[in-house]
Amino acid sequence: MVGLLRYDSFADLFEDFDISILADSSMTKQELLEVLGEFYSEEKQAEFGVIGIRIKLI
Structure with a gap:
């Protein structure tokens, strides 16, 4: 792991x-938002926020 966003x-x-x-690049950002939703x-996201995890393959 190289970072938390x-x-x-x-x-x-x-x-x-x-x-x-x-x-996967076959999805649009909107499609991915709908799946994650x-x-x-949106209420849980507003309450807790979200974290992106950056990784580096070694």
Whole structure:
């Protein structure tokens, strides 16, 4: 692990990264937001925020 990134929401996190970094490039950012929204509601994101984990393969 090389870093933890704290954001208020997945939408905020997605503004900083290309979809190829976040998921399979066959998905759009909007599609990924919808999938994640099934597990993490906007209310939960607002309450707890989200964390992105940066990793480096060695």
